[in-house]
Structures are given as structure tokens and as C-alpha cells.
Amino acid sequence: MTSPKDKIARLMAARRVAVVGASNDPAKLTGRPIAYMLRRGFSGEIVPVNPSRTEVQGLKAYPSLAALDRPVDLAIIGTAATQVEAVIAEGVAAGIRSYVVLSSGFSEHDAEGARLQARLTALADEHDVGIVGPNCLGVINAETGLIASFTTAMEENALVPGGFGFVSQSGALGAYWLDLVLQAGLGVSRWVTTGNECDIDLAAGIGMLVDDPGTRVIGAYVEDVKHGAAFRAALVAAARAGKPVFLIKAGRSSAGAVAAASHTGAIAGEDRVYDAFFAQFGAVRVDSVTALIEAAKLVLHGAVPAGERVGVLSVSGGAGVMLADAIEESGLAFPRLAPETARALAGVLPGYSKPQNPLDLTANVLSDTGMFRKTLAVMGAAAEVDACVLFIGLMHSIADVLAETILAARTASGKPFVVVWIGAPRPVVARLEAAGIPVYGDIPAAVTALAHVMHGARAQARAAGLGDASPDAAPGAGARQLTEWRSKARLREMGGLALPDGVLVAAPEAVASALADLPGPYAAKLQSPQMPHKSEHGAVILGLADADAAAVAVADLLARGAAAGVTCEGVLIECMVGFDMELIAGLRRDPVFGAMLVVGRGGVEVELTPDVAMGFLPLGAAEIEAMLRGLRCARLFDGFRGRPPVDVAALAGALARLGERFLAEPRIEEIEINPLVVRGASAVALDALVKEAS
Template identity: 35%
Template sequence: MTHQLEPMLRPKSVAIIGASNTPSRIGGRPINAMKNAGYKGEIYPVNPNYETIQDLPAFASIQDVPKGVDCAIIAVAAKVAVQTLRDCADQGVKSAVMFTSGFAEQSDEGARAQREITGIAKESGMKIIGPNCLGVFNISAGWYGTFSNAPGALLHPPGSIGIVSQSGAYGAHVFAVSQLRGVRSNYWVTTGNESDVDVAEVIEYYAQNPEVKVVLAYAEGMKDADRVCRALEMARDAEKPVIFMKVGKTDAGAAAAASHTASLAGADAVYDALFKQYGVYRAETTEEFVDIAYACQFGNYPKGRKIDLQTISGGVGVQMADASVKYGLDVAPLPKATQKKLKELIPFAGVNNPVDFTAQALNDPKLMEANIEMTIEEADFDSHIVYLAGVPASPFTRDACREIFANIRKKYPDEVMMMSLIGPQDIVEPFEKMNIPCFEDPSLTVRAMAALTYFGEVFSRGRPDKPSALPKGALPAPVEPIAEHEAKKVLNSIGVPVTREELVQSAEEAVKVWQKIGGAVVMKIASPDILHKTEIGGVLLKLNSEKEVAEGYATLIDRAKKAKPNAKIDGVIVAEMVSGGVETVMGVVCDPVFGPAVMFGLGGVFVEVLKDVTFRLAPFGVDEAHRMINEIQGRAMLDGVRGAPPSDLNALAEALSKLSVYAAENADKIETIDVNPFIVLPEGAVAVDALIVPKGDAS
């Protein structure tokens, strides 16, 4: 590899500045750990007070160390740490791991010093991790640039997992817990204050490193959107699962005019969009974080959602079936012919799916083998879970279970299979060697299989489609507040269909437009200073006579002048009354880190009360828009209910994609966009109302 983090994560020579002769001290722990782990590179302790440190020759300063140091550990006080880094840069040190705290996390003065560290990294090209971090390690290389207790938690040989965490303490916690769970990691990086190297850059390194197959990442927030997206894209393209725990809240930067999009973009909506877009699995707890990593390290991903559940307990079968539905897996019944054959094997068995082969398997374990093989042979399942409780641990059935699954694995090496069983590591290990992950809790087994299925889908679909360019006649983004009718002109120019309507300045003109439309109309006040018309009674519905339309014009003008005496009034919009279809809402919000994100959901109670919405970062293509549409809880409404015809999903997806392209191309000009409602018809779709808030007008 030629990645710039190579000298930090696979150094051939290490200097420990602030080295200690006491192995338990911060400056002594890395030396002790590397010596015990058999690190093959050069170790240079730096401390002017010693001639030798832990039986190694010591150096008074970094200037005295032989040239060609790949990585320096900085374990000195904050007041001299910055100068120490400068000295390292002057000596051509390629990277630095900075334990020292007392920077941006502590004070304004510390923040200024941290900016100096960033400057040193940029000027010299030396990669710096930290300050205020617990360090890094690479187990297979015996490289322990850390003062954490994590090396003492090592229980397994190094494997294919790469861990990266902004939090040092949590990173150490995850490593210890994952070792207990049987997760075999190799690389471990904590980024601390991220003066230079951040979580995204480490993910990028893992994506390119052939030794890493699965990435575990933890962060409170991100600063470099382009790097984050690039890193996650690289991991996805390399078919490496990224399991992410994102905690904390971010201000979406869109307190604009109480718009739906802004109010719904809260805490983590933009991060959810990021993760969905790049095929990242978001874990909510440490248990889930580690469980999914454990399952992924076996490297088998289902090609679809059809799951086969085999069980020795009918009750547990029900639990697994419920969990499968919860996690979106398809518990499809076995073919009738196969069910009949299974009944002949075990008359009292449940043979639909789950398959309950009952305790009869204790008397004749080969019946279980026949059940599973017949299911694999005759039914088209993508994955299999077998629940056996303590049967594999019993001295009466232990050897038979191992033999059965060895036979199954030999015949069907590519079937994606998990087991739920109760037993110590020596019972579990033989099945793991057969490439069968093992869990105690049957419902969590299903959750893990659902995660593998998710990654299987992500990897099979490959790169998303590129979004289409905007039409040549697309209008520029407004730089000042505009009224609804102007906002809809913008939308129409980019290919988002809008209602037939006209702006009028008199009752007579209103009547003429009503006559031209030839049916019931909606009338609305048009003013760039009145963004929420319903709050002042500025919308009138179902007007369908000359008298109603003329009086409606006068009513709207009167209400606007009374409610907002100083508002600029452009006139009244007379628009066709759209009937039928499904009300949806779409919009744009500008995140301070990731830029414009597009929101979609169903209208009415779904958005007002249930907040049933989803987001994506702009821009995106029609395929991603379809995935958005399929994510909302009320998705079935678009398929037609109570005899209503299905909605035109292609028209909806096209509009979402075009809105995303427009938002991306005008990211520096637009704060928010609301299109509410956007009515999806059996053929086509139409924007009924629209709001565009330019940058600087969010108050």
C-alpha cells in the first residue's frame, strides 16, 4: 500500500518521546507492549534523563535519533508538545501519535495550540493523530502505539476487523468487548481531537487495505463531508461492511421559517441519510455494534431476503419468525411437496417455516440432518438459522451435531448459515471453523442475519445511478425571498411538475383564470413576506362560481393587509383544484457539514404527527429516490388502498432526483425548500404548494 497512514499503522521504526523506564506509566506502556509482542522494528526511547529505558538505549532528543523514523509517540506535557512536533517534522519523522491532552478539549488557548498542530501537519506532510488520543495499534505487526489496557484484553489471533473511534476510552471498551464476543480485529485507531487524521481518513485506509475486511467506526461528529463520503464509497465499492455507531446530536443548520423540512431534519436525520446512501449499517448499542462485526467477519452475505428457520423448539421458532418480520426478512413457507416429505420423516414436526423438527432429534440426530438438507435442496432460501439450545453441548449429542453440520457444510459450502445455541467456547469453536457464526439469543441471531442481508443487497447493487443533469432552461436560485408562484416557476423549470395557475391583481382577472381552468380552483395570497399562508387564512378551497372567485379575491387581500400590514403583496394565485392522488411532502435542508439533504414523506398526519420521513444527501439518481420511497412506514399508501389506484412512483422518483440535483447545484444559495403537498397521481404528479428560502433569509 502507498496510503499516507502506512508509516503510522505499519511503522518500521518508532520513537517514544517522553519514554518512561516504568512499564505502567503512559510513556512506558508502548515500549513494554511492543517488547512483549515481539515488534520487529526499531524502538527509540527519547528522554534526556536516562541512558537506557527498559533495556533499550535512550536518546536525549528526537534530533539524536537516527534518521528515518516512521512514527513518533508524543507523551510529553502540553506546554512542550507543539515544539516537540516541530522538531519531529524537522527531522523528517513521517507520522506522530499524540497522547498529550490539554488542547481544544480544554480551553481557547489549547484550541490555538491545536491549530498550530494542524498547521505543522499541512506544512510538513507528517500525519498526526490526536492530540488527546489513546493511540493506535496493529496486532499482527506487534505495534502498540497506545497507553490503553486494550493489549491486555487480547484473546484471539489477529483477524480481518479494523476499529476506529474518536473516543479513546470507548475504543478500548469496544476492543475488549469484541474480543470476548470472538471478534478478531487487527488494526485499532483512536483519533481524539482530530487535528489532522480523522475517522474518515482511517476508514479510507481500511477500505484500501487488503488485510481489513470489515470496518467498525465510532464518532460523535464529522467535519470533512467530502472525505467521509469518499471513504464510505471506497469501502462500499470494495465490498467491505462498515458498521457505524454515531452518537450525539448535530444542529442541521436549518432553523428556517419553521419549515417542515427544517423541523424534521433534527438530530441525526442527515447522518441516517449518509449511512443509507453509502450502505453503512448503523448500530444503536455496543452489543449490536459487536454482534454485527462478529457475523460479518465470516464473509458470507445472503443474496436475498428469504430465510429458512429450523428449530428444536416451536416456541423459539415463533420468536425467530417474529424477529424476521421485524427486521424485514421473508419467512416464506416451504413448498407443499417438501412439507409432505418432512412430515413423513417426523410426523409431529412443524413443516411450514419455521421448521420444528422437535425433540425427536435427540433420539435420532440424523433426522435433523435430513430436515436441513431437504430444505436446502428443495426450497430456494437465501439464508438459514438453526436453533439447537444446549443440544450441541450435551455429551449425548455433541459429536453427532458436529458430524451433522460438517456433512452439511461439506455438501453446501456456500449456504449462508447461523446457529443459535448455548455452550462454552470449546463447543462454539468447531461450528465457527465451519463458517457458521453462533449466537445464544435466537432473536439476535435473526438481527445479525438481517444485517448480513442488508450488506448483501448493498454489494449486489453496486454503484448507484448518476443523476440526470438539469434542463437547459432551469431558472437560477433566488437570492431574495420569493412568493409561492415564483417558487413553483423555479420547480417547473427544473422538471418538477406544478399545478396550472396564474397570478392575478384583480377580481376580474381571477374570474377569467377560473373560467380558463374550467373547474374548481384554489385561491391563495401571493407574498414573499407571508410564507405560511394558512396561518392568516390566506388559502381558500373549492371555489367554483364567478361570485365565489370574485369575493375570494377581495377576502384574501383584506386578510393579508390586516394580518401583515407591511407585507409586499404580489396579488392572488388562482390554481386548479387537484383531486385524488396521495399527498406527499418533499423538501431540502442545508446541513452545515454535508450540505443539502432532500427529505421525503407522506403528507398529512404522517408528516405532522408521525414524522414518517426519510432523507438523502444531494444529488442522487432515480434508483436512490426509489429506495427513499420504499423506506417510509406509510409506503403501502402509494400502492393504492380501499380500491384507489396505485400512484405513479416513477414520476415521484424523477421529481425527487431533480430536486436533489437543483439543491446540489445551488448549495451556496438555498437554505430550505418545501414542496408540500406534492400530490402523486395514478399518472404523473404535481406540486400544489412550494416555498424556497434563500441563504441569509432563514430567520
């Protein structure tokens, strides 16, 4: 069977293309692809199919796919939804292996539409054909001029080939991207809108762009990922190929998430899971189509710095400070100038300008463009700077001189120059960008683009070294929640974490003998599968000094359980453990992305202000330690107000071993340890919940 990414690659290479339901009107849905390809010089052959016409838009038309003189590589279908299945079946019989279904009225419409769509999926699987859509805006290959789309973005824009590829689950967002990129003159490689994804999906589109030699940077609009393993493989492949991936993910709210019984499930809301997935596997999430394009512009212009140290030059002191603030807030480095750089600048700057980063060139540039040239040369040569960001405002009278100076400095330096020019003349912008110097209209856009690119480079460097994902069992139906007592028994079998000493008692009379060898003080906890979070129900009593106090607590807790009408296994009595810090550690099987680890600050209030990190298994000890070190509370690991430091490496190692066992135990669907308490080198699972398949 052909892989989905190879299916879309095959479709993109189509040289003979049929348009089913072809219209003679170039404004109609099935007339637009023909008109666009004729106007943009498609290098292949267009074959209209229309039983009512012998000619469409000056081209010979055929009554059906079965009547073609020879097979085509691709059929574009814009018929009514009820006719699409029959058209594809006819095309399969005629040897056609690729289809773009523009028609709507499928799963996005109603139950009957969903059934029609399911039959298209069955056709694709049975006959190994590739289908984009249905309910999509189509695809474009700018290299060949293939425009299997009715998007209005192609009404006026020229189809400029370039290195920017885009995959979108929304036709409209894909059209907006296409229009903006073409207007900016950046150039397009491949463009795919996946629609309802009956066959070819987002992951396949990204995988195709990774393999495409003409694509240098990948953009995507994501609504939901259907095949997590394939999406993961596509992102890792992009990282290994050195192709940055910038994407927009719609829907930051957790309104659609299913409520979970565990804190882990509640914390790992859908949007947080996506964020963690993108970060681990090298994709950068951006907030808008323009932000995506602005980040890609740095890559397409060859202006990605080798490092994150930024030197700032500005004709305005205030703008220089704003740039410095934005750079620091974005997490980029803002180095102090080396003594030799400062001395060289002092020799060319006016006496009232300080040789520092940011460097204020002042309005003196207007009367002394030679000073501008010399300072750019010094800053561009500074070893402590990886990229120069230059702010200019207006200065139309000397714009050509400034542009010439910037071009010369960039050539001499060999480092990226990024220009923020408010009110820049359009010809100057075009000249600079043609030479690989990106120009931005304001400070936030430039700094955000730099941050996205540099953070993405770091993330891709990590992702490129990741091993392939292990096969992971999907969460099943009918899982049962174990009590804490039974959950801890499972953890003991799995090994890796310490647990408090304790006993399960069924009655107050059994307490004295059960605690004979266990020192106090004690904690008593009612054990019921209907009360996973016992503190919420008053089912935990702490600080019991001796067996007599524990017996009273047992009687009290059993009475509470009876009054609540819950099933009780008994009362767990454990030796209390001292600690300095509470953490949470959770392992769960996400229905899309697979097994994942959640670690963070723990306790009963964990959901109020979550301080957590997430990662997808398998994870090594070093990766888990990095997750722990990235928490807001990480300073506490190094000792706080006289407390001993936490052995973070040992804790990470224990969690890594637990993660390995979790992957090896597919019946276990979720483990939550909250709190996981730490003191020095000691880490103890004070409370635990395990959910496993029935």
C-alpha cells in the same frame, strides 16, 4: 499533498517508532506503548525519547527527536499539550512524517486548547505530515505488533491478528470494542481512535481499512462527520471492495440541530440525515458494540448467505416459533418448504413432527441423534433455503455428537449454518466457530446479526453502482427567504413541475381585472417573507367563488398583514386545483453531506408524524421512485377507494430533473414544495418556498 487515508496507511506501516516523554514505568501513559510492544513482539524498533534518562524499559533512550541517530517512521507523543507543537516541529525538522498525539488539553478543553489544536492542523497541512489525535487513545496494527496506544484493553489480552478493523471517534468505545473482539478470538487488523481529528479523521480511517488487504469487515463508532464528501467516498469504496461497514452513531436526539424555517429542514433532523446517508451509501447502523461484533462475526466466519431465505430447525417448538417471528420481523425471507423437501423430511422425522419451516425436532434428538443428522442433511440440501438457523438448548450429554453432526452437515451443504445454543459448552462453541459456524447465545442476537448482514449486502450492492458525487456548494450565510410568488417564479425558470395559474395583486380594486381570464374558485394567500408558513398565521383563504369574494379576501389579508406589522408584497390569487393526495418535496444543502432530496406525505401536519424518505444528489428517476415506493403511504399511489392511481414514474422523473437544476444552481440553498398535490398523472406544486443566497 498526501491524502488523509494515505497518511494513516503510512503511519500504520511504521517500523521504527519513537515514544516522546517515554516512561520507565510500564503503567504510565507513555510507558504503556513501550511495554505493550515489547510484550507483544513488535516487529520493528522502539526508540524512547526522554531528556532525563539514557535507558527506558531496557532500551537506549535519546534526549530529543533532534538527537536521534536516524529518523523514525512514527513519533508517539504524550507530553503536556503546550509542548506538543514544539515536539512535532522538531520532528518535522528531523524528517518524521507521522505522529500519534495521546495528549489531551486541546479543543475538548477550552479556547486556548482549540488554538493549540489549530496550530497542529496548520503544521500537518504545511509539512504534509500525518497526525492522529490529539486527545486520542492511539492506533494498533496487529499484523506488525505496532501498539501506539495506552489502552488498558492491551493489559491482559493477546494481540490476535485477524480481519476486523475498527475506527472510533471515542477512545473509550474503541477500547471496549478491542477488548470484546480479542476476548472473542475474532482477530484485529487495524484499530484507530481519531480523538479530536486535527488532521486524520474518521473517513480517512475507513478509507485506509478499505485499502488494507488484511481487513475483511469494518466497524466504526461515529459521533459526528466533519468531511461528508470524503466519508461518502470511503463508504462507496468499501461497497465496491465488498467490505461490509457496521457502525454505531451516537446521538439520536435532534436537540443539537438548528431550528429551520422550513418543514423540510425540521423533518431532516440530524439523526435522520445520518440514517439516510448510511443507507444510501451502504453502511449498516447498529445499536451497540456487541451488535456490531455479532454482525461482523458472520462475515469473519464466512457465514454470509447467498440470499435471505432462512430455514429453521429447533429442538424446542416454542423456540422455533420465536425464531420464525424474529426472522419475519427482521425483513428476512421465511420460505415454505418445497414438496420434495417435505417428503424427504417426512421419511426421517417421528410421526408427530410436521415437515415444515420452522422444523420442530423435539427432545427426540436426545435418544435419536441419527434423526438429527438426517434432518440437517435434508434441510441443508433444500434449494429453497439459503441458510440454516439451528436452535439448541443445553443437551450437554450429547453436545459433542451434535457438534460433529452440525460440522458434517455444513460441509455437505456448502451453505451457512448459524447456531443458537443456549448453555453451550465452551469447547463446543470454539470447535464450531473454528470451522466457520458462528454460535450465538440467544435468538435476538443471531437474527439481528443476520438481518444486519443481509440488509448491508443489499445496501452495498446499490452503493457500489453509484457514481462519484458532484462538487456541491456549501450553504452560505445571509440567505434570504423568497415569498411564494417569487419562489414559484424561480420554479418556473427551473422547469419540471406544474404550477397553478395565478396573479399577484396589491389592492382589492385590482382583483376584477386580474382575474378576468382565470376561472374560479380561487385561493388567496398573503405574500410576506416574514410568513413562510401562511396557514399558521391565518394568511390563507380558500374556496373563493368569484372575483368579488376574492376582492373581499384581499382586503382582509392585507389588513391582517398590516396588523401583524410584516412587510407585504401583495396577495397571490390562484385557481384552486383538485387533488387526491398531498406530498412534500424538499431540496436542501446539508452543511456536511451536501445536496439532498426529501420526499414524503405532505400537508400542514407534515411534522407531526413524518412519513418521509431522504436521498443525496445526484439521484436518478429510478432511485427517487424507489424512495417514493418505500413510504408508508405508498399503497395510496396505486389507487385507493376508487381514486385513480398516481403516475409515480412521471413524478419521480420530474423530481429528478428538479434535482439536476438544483445542483446546477448553487445560489439556491433550499426549495420546499408543500403540498405537491397529485391526481393521476398530474402533479402540481400548490405551495413553494425558495431560499437563495443574498
